[in-house]
Amino acid sequence: MEDTMKRKALLTSCMIAPMLLAGFEGQAKDRGSIRNGRYLVMIAGCNDCHTKGYASSDGRTPESQWLMGDDLGWNGPWGTTWPVNLRLLANSMSEREWMRAKDVKARPPMPWYALRDMNNRDFRDIYRYLRHLGPAGRPSPDFLPPGKTPPEPYVRYPR
């Protein structure tokens, strides 16, 4: 009787251990993705536009406030654009939807070609980092077509 129970316990742990290990491995991979996404966001300059006050703080804005968009508009021949709140955006999309946005042309001054030229893994890791940060902040103002005067503050490109 005791033997059977021991055998059962042994069998159960043999089955559970690989599952636990796979779980840890998944977590470690996720952590790697998040770390890489964070690094990319910092060195690719995404915060310059998508984080309010990042440049003027010499990149010292607390991480909890990163990538929530900005109310500083960019006005030029294309109209006026506002850097999107990437935390709200990524947290409203599946990973697959995010990947589909990779090659989509955005209006200036978004360097959309940097996303196009990025490899899929890096682009995915940015998504995972944004999901890790979680949704926060408010949506940025909607695009204004050319000829409409935007509310202050905005940067004006020469025509």
Ligand code: HEC
């Ligand atoms: C020079 C300013 C600037 C920089 C730098 C910048 N962005 Fe943007 N980004 C914008 C603006 C402005 C928009 C809104 C464009 C529009 O309305 O079409 C935007 C839009 C986006 C969008 C939404 C595109 C869509 O399909 O609606 C994504 C995603 C994005 N940026 C990601 C990034 C990432 C990731 C980085 C860093 C690699 C980055 N941006 C760097 C200004 C910038």
